[in-house]
Amino acid sequence: MNAPVPIDLAEKFGLIHEHWRPRVAAKLNGQDVRLVKVKGVFPWHSHPDAEEMFLVWKGAFRVEFRDAVRELSPGQFIVVPRGVEHRTAADEEAEVLIFEASDVINTGDAPPSEYTAPVGETV
Template identity: 45%
Template sequence: MISKVNLAEKFSLFEDLWHPRVVGELNDSYVKLAKLSGEFVWHQHADEDEMFFVIKGTLLIRLRDRDITLEKGEFVVIPKGVEHFPIAKEEVYVLLLEPKSTLHTGDVVTERTVTTIDWV
């Protein structure tokens, strides 16, 4: 069934941080939403590219050789194999587009690693 997705409504359905929620599927990828605040972990995805699109706030993505700052309405694609470290000084809302096989924390397992796929 084809249906529209209201991002504000979907973001209102959860409060926890760094726990992506699936809101759609596109071919072999998921469209996910997440709320971020604070620092995440250094990680990489060996086989998948990952897109971060900022809906609200400012997201800093630290790379080993430079930093990328994303403002509302901007996105970046982190290529597979590139280590990255997301940082949100204040709460940030992001839309993620990534293959269904993408593990939340890539090659690193921490207490923040999400192992279940939750839909909203």
């Protein structure tokens, strides 16, 4: 077996120049570790068949639900249960890791839009 190579998050985030376009940094057990830069407000959506985990690496990030808003700082994460409507937002640019099944489309059940990222793009 070839020994795995460490992934440098700062280096990988430095290669991302768009907001709301997740890139796959690693794969494990049918899941992606996706890196995304965010700024502004993402559309409301849900993922009927998958949970999502958001881990803030840099900046301030929030997950909005219809009945609550959860503010996250670097080093904090949240798991959005399957089927729960939500949207994500950041007033200033933030860097976030997303852990989810490899076949999950970032906009979930929302209609395709400029926010819909191609599945499987790597960094």
